[in-house]
Amino acid sequence: MWAYFERLLDSSMFSPHGICLLWEPELIWLHVVSDALIALAYFSIPFALAILVTKRRDLKFGWVFWAFAVFIMACGLTHVLSIYTLWVPVYGIEGIVKALTAVASVFTAGALWPLLPKILTIPSPFELRQVQAALQEEETKNRDAAQLLDQVRDAQRALRESMTRLTAVVETAVDGVILFDAQARILLFNPACERLFGYRADEVMHRDIGMLMSNEERPSSTGHARRIATGEAAGLRKDGSHFPMDLSVGQAWQDGELIYVGIVHDLTTRKLTEQQLQQAQKMETVGQLSGGIAHDFNNLLTVIIGNAEFLSDQLKARPDLRRFADDICQSGERGAELTQRLLAFSRRQLLQPRAIECRELLTSMHKLLKRTLRENIEIKTAFGPGSILAFADLAQLESAVLNLALNAQDAMPSGGHLTLSTELTAIDEHYRVQHPEVQSGSYALISVTDDGEGMTPDVIEHAFEPFFTTKEVGKGSGLGLSMVYGFAKQSGGHVSIYSEPGLGTTVRIYLPHAGGEQSLADIGVREEAAPRGHETILVAEDDPFVRSSVTLRVEALGYRVVAAVNGKEALQLLRTNPAIDLLFTDIVMPGGISGWDLADQARHIRPGLPVVFSSGYALETLVEQGRAHAQAIVLTKPYRNAELARRLREAFAGAPLPS
Numbered sequence: 001m002w003a004y005f006e007r008l009l010d011s012s013m014f015s016p017h018g019i020c021l022l023w024e025p026e027l028i029w030l031h032v033v034s035d036a037l038i039a040l041a042y043f044s045i046p047f048a049l050a051i052l053v054t055k056r057r058d059l060k061f062g063w064v065f066w067a068f069a070v071f072i073m074a075c076g077l078t079h080v081l082s083i084y085t086l087w088v089p090v091y092g093i094e095g096i097v098k099a100l101t102a103v104a105s106v107f108t109a110g111a112l113w114p115l116l117p118k119i120l121t122i123p124s125p126f127e128l129r130q131v132q133a134a135l136q137e138e139e140t141k142n143r144d145a146a147q148l149l150d151q152v153r154d155a156q157r158a159l160r161e162s163m164t165r166l167t168a169v170v171e172t173a174v175d176g177v178i179l180f181d182a183q184a185r186i187l188l189f190n191p192a193c194e195r196l197f198g199y200r201a202d203e204v205m206h207r208d209i210g211m212l213m214s215n216e217e218r219p220s221s222t223g224h225a226r227r228i229a230t231g232e233a234a235g236l237r238k239d240g241s242h243f244p245m246d247l248s249v250g251q252a253w254q255d256g257e258l259i260y261v262g263i264v265h266d267l268t269t270r271k272l273t274e275q276q277l278q279q280a281q282k283m284e285t286v287g288q289l290s291g292g293i294a295h296d297f298n299n300l301l302t303v304i305i306g307n308a309e310f311l312s313d314q315l316k317a318r319p320d321l322r323r324f325a326d327d328i329c330q331s332g333e334r335g336a337e338l339t340q341r342l343l344a345f346s347r348r349q350l351l352q353p354r355a356i357e358c359r360e361l362l363t364s365m366h367k368l369l370k371r372t373l374r375e376n377i378e379i380k381t382a383f384g385p386g387s388i389l390a391f392a393d394l395a396q397l398e399s400a401v402l403n404l405a406l407n408a409q410d411a412m413p414s415g416g417h418l419t420l421s422t423e424l425t426a427i428d429e430h431y432r433v434q435h436p437e438v439q440s441g442s443y444a445l446i447s448v449t450d451d452g453e454g455m456t457p458d459v460i461e462h463a464f465e466p467f468f469t470t471k472e473v474g475k476g477s478g479l480g481l482s483m484v485y486g487f488a489k490q491s492g493g494h495v496s497i498y499s500e501p502g503l504g505t506t507v508r509i510y511l512p513h514a515g516g517e518q519s520l521a522d523i524g525v526r527e528e529a530a531p532r533g534h535e536t537i538l539v540a541e542d543d544p545f546v547r548s549s550v551t552l553r554v555e556a557l558g559y560r561v562v563a564a565v566n567g568k569e570a571l572q573l574l575r576t577n578p579a580i581d582l583l584f585t586d587i588v589m590p591g592g593i594s595g596w597d598l599a600d601q602a603r604h605i606r607p608g609l610p611v612v613f614s615s616g617y618a619l620e621t622l623v624e625q626g627r628a629h630a631q632a633i634v635l636t637k638p639y640r641n642a643e644l645a646r647r648l649r650e651a652f653a654g655a656p657l658p659s
Contacts, residue, residue, distance in 0.1 A: 014089035014091055015089055016085060016086060016087050016088060016089045017082075017085045017086045017089070018086045018087055021086075028086060031082070031083070031086060032083050032086065035079040035080070035082045035083045036079075036080075036083060038076070038079045039076040039077075039079040039080045039083075040076075041076075042072050042073065042075050042076025042079065043073065043076045045069070045072045046069035046070070046072050046073045049066070049068060049069040049072075050066075050069060053066065067104070067107060067108045068108055070104050071101070071104040071105050071107075071108045074097065074100055074101035074104050074105075075101055075105075077097050077101075078094070078097055078098055078101055081093065081094040081097055082094070170188070170190045171190055171191055173190060173192055174192060175192055175263050175264060175265045175266075176190060176192045176193035176196050176197075176262075176263070176264035176265075176266075177190040177192065177193065177261065177262070177263060177264075178190075178193055178209065178212075178261075178262040178264065179259060179260070179261055179262075180209050180259070180260050180262065181257065181258075181259055181260070182257070182258050182259070182260075184208050184209045184210065185206050185207065185208065185209075186204050186205055186206065186207055186208075186209055187205075187206075187259065189201040189204050189205065192264075193264060195552075195555070196235065196237075196243070196245070196264060196266055197212055197235065197236075197237050197238060198237045198238035198239055198563065199238050203238075209262070211236070212235060212236055213233060213234065213235065213236055214233075214234040214235070214236050214242050230247060230248050230249045231246070231247065232244065232245070232246055232247075232267065233245055233246075233247050235264070235266075237563075239563040239564060239565060239569070240565060240569075241544050241547065241563070241565055242544070243266060243267075243268050243544065243548070244266075244267035244268060244270075244271050245264050245265060245266055245267055246264070246265040246267055247262055247263070247264055248262070248263040248265075249261070249262045249263075250262075250263075268544075268545065268548060272545055304328065304332045308325050308326075308328040308329035308332060309325075309329055311325040311328075312325040312326055312329065352393050352394075352395075353391050353392050353393050353491060354391070354392075354393075354394065355389045355390070355391055355514040356389065356390045356391075356392055356394055356397060357387065357388070357389060358388040358389070358390050358422040358444050358446055359383045359387075359388055359422060361394075361397065361398070361401075361422075361446075362381050362383070362401070362420045362421075362422055362446070363381065365398065365401050365402070365405075365420060366379055366381050366420060368402070369402075369405050369418070369420075372402075372405075372406075373405065373406075373409050373418070374409060374415070376414070376415025376416075377408075377409055377412060377415060377416060377417075377418050378415075378416070378417050378418065379418045379419075379420070380417065380418070380419045380420070381419070381420045381421065382419060382420075382421035382422075383421070383422055383423070384421075384422060384423025384424055386424065388422050388423065388424050388444050388513075389444060389513060389514035390444035390446070390511040390512070390513065390514065391444075391491070391492075391511065391512045391513070391514045392487075392491045392493070392511045392512070393487070393491065396487045396491075397446075397487070397509075397511070399483070399487075400483065400484040400487050400488075400509060401420070401446065401448065403481070403483060403484055404448040404481075404484060404507050405418060405420075405448060407481070408448060408449075408450035408452060408505070410452075411450055411452030411453050411454070411504070411505060412450055412451070412452040412453075416450060416451045416452055416504075417450065417451050418448070418449070418450050419447075419448075419449040419450075420446075420447070420448060421446070421447045421449070422444065422445060422446045422447070423445050424442065424443075424444060424445070424513060425442075425443055425445045425510070426440070426441065426442050426443065427439070427440050427441060427443060427494070427510065428440055428641070435494065435496075437494075438494045438510075439492075441512075441513075442513045443493065443494070443510040443511060443512065443513055444510075444511045444512070444513045444514075445508055445509070445510055445511075446508070446509045446511070447506055447507070447508045447509075448506070448507050449504065449505070449506040449507075450504045450505055451503070451504035452504050452505065453501065453502070453504075454499045454500050454501040454502055454503050454504050454505055455497070455499035455501070455505060456501055459499075460497050460499055463481050463497055464481050464482050464484075464485040464495075465482060481507075484507070484509065488509050488510065488511065491511055491512065492511075492512045493509065493510045493511040493512060494509075494510040495507065495508065495509050495510065496508050496510075500587075500588040503587075503588065530557065530641055530642040530644075530645035530646070531645050531646065531648075531649045532557050532558040532645065533557065533558055533559050533648060533649065533652065534558055534559065534560075535559055535560070535581035535582060535652065536559065536560040536561075536562060536577075536579045536580050536581050536582075537554055537559050537560070537561055537562070537580070537581065537582045537583075537584050537648070538562045538563075538564060538570055538573055538574065538577075538580045538582070538583050538584065539551055539554065539561055539562070539563045539564065539584045539585075540563075540564045540565075540566070540567060540569075540570040540583065540584070540585040540586065540589065540595070540598060541563070541564075541565075541585070541586045541589075541614070542565055542566055542586065542589045542590055542591075543586075544565075546586070547563055547565070550584065550614075551563055553641055553644060554584070554644070554648075556641070557641070557644070557645050557648070559648070560579075562577060562580060566589055566590060566591040566593065567585075567589055567591055567592075567593025567594070567595075567597065567598040567601075568591055568593060570583070570585065570598055570602070571593075571598065571601055571602065571605065574602055574605050574606060574609075575605060580606075580609075581610070581652070582609070582610045582611070582612065582648065582651055582652065583598070583599065583602050583609055583610070583611045583612070584611075584612045584614065584648075585598050585599065585611065585612075585613060585614065586613075586614050586615070587613055587614065587615045588615075595613055595614075595615075599611045599613070610651040610652055610654070611632075611633070611651065612633045612634075612635060612647055612648060612651045613632055613633065613634045613635065614634070614635045615634055615635070615636060633647055633650055633651050633654070635647050
């Protein structure tokens, strides 16, 4: 190979190209000047291409320009060598340069032809001018249209502003606003109505307004708006439940046609408040009556006990008669004990409140109850975190816990579990909706829970009334719970009962928390940090007030809610609504399907469906009774929004329950 290049580069056997031109000066300089100009022109082209490519980074196929520059540079070099070979016969070098030029030209041409279709798609200056002209024409049209639109906007601004104000009023109104025509067809259904009735606006548009009323309130002949009366009525929700409402209907004219505007105000809270007020007034009246009787009765007992003691001293020589005097004295003392309970219920006893550490109190009560209650009653304690201070009378609080424990023992004739628990809690505005007589704030909570026979709703309704008892004659005075009620109220607290037949009973005593403002602030911070969501939740709850409250609270956290009044309806909704992401159910419901049964059947329909249970019992109590899995998520009533929000997110994040 090297020998080949040596022969190729050996110019000793050749003559310069000028000999062929006979060294004619005119021909020599003609070739020199022509080749020099061509070479200079060739050499300038690569520099121009390099400047173009480096300045215009947006150019496509930049590498083609570089390849073309190399090819042009090689062409210029061949012309320089043509001048040089006029005097020096380096034809081998000239041939090699021409060969390289040929390679560059072939590569450039071979790369250029496949790119030709793409290059042809690049707009030409003529096409660009056409596009620019079209854009200018379009801009002129748009400018004219914009001027016309400005005129239209100026003409419609007043109307639009008035419509905006009207829409804002209707959309943000707390009460429901329904617009319907003379045939009672719904024309407008604002968001407040959607929340009240559970329908979306598109579900009721152009349908008869009678669908929103119960059968008793529905007009006898649909299609006539004038038959709809103004006043209190019963609304019918999408889930079939009823609620009290106040309906106010007015008339207006629109485009020459008579239309009607209905304003719907939800009376649920007011009705519940009225019921609570009536109950409170009844209890207050009974308390005043029992308090007056107790005071008069105490005067009689003072005479009876005093005379009985005097007779007992006088009859020391007659033991048989002295025994009767002692019996009279003991009976009088029992009567005095009953009057003390009546005074506690009527809140007329003298209390000596002080800060009480509830954990220490229940620990000491645990020891006392172990000796007092039957051996087949297992007693446990459960304490919340930190120090729990209640501001109350120590003796009365001990008596209240003892009374509740004795009632629990009577409810468990065959034995069972008794749990004494305490924690720091707070009563918020949601709880006050159902119990308006209670002040919101921080409370020390003491709960007494048993797994006995439980109470029916009728029994719960009268449980705090003096002398009301379900025990046999002679086995109970009926003053135990009334004393607890009176003590809690006189202490500035609250008492509630949660009970279900067959599940047992939980009685909660809310007492003012010593130094409660700081704790309430801490709870408020936790409330603001409540996690939110956007999923769809199926709420199964038979109590209409509780169902309405849960729906509002869950929707306030950002979720969509589908409500069911019992387990059967909840299962039907699960089968027909694939958008449901979680089941929120009460444990005890009518219709033969409990919360546990509903959860099991729901998971057969939708495997892995998250479930949150709601109960008046803590999860630990339900697990001990064998009524819940230890992994179950149970919201203990009453609960705050922050706890509700955390439990919902916990259910979404957790694994499904084992079957």
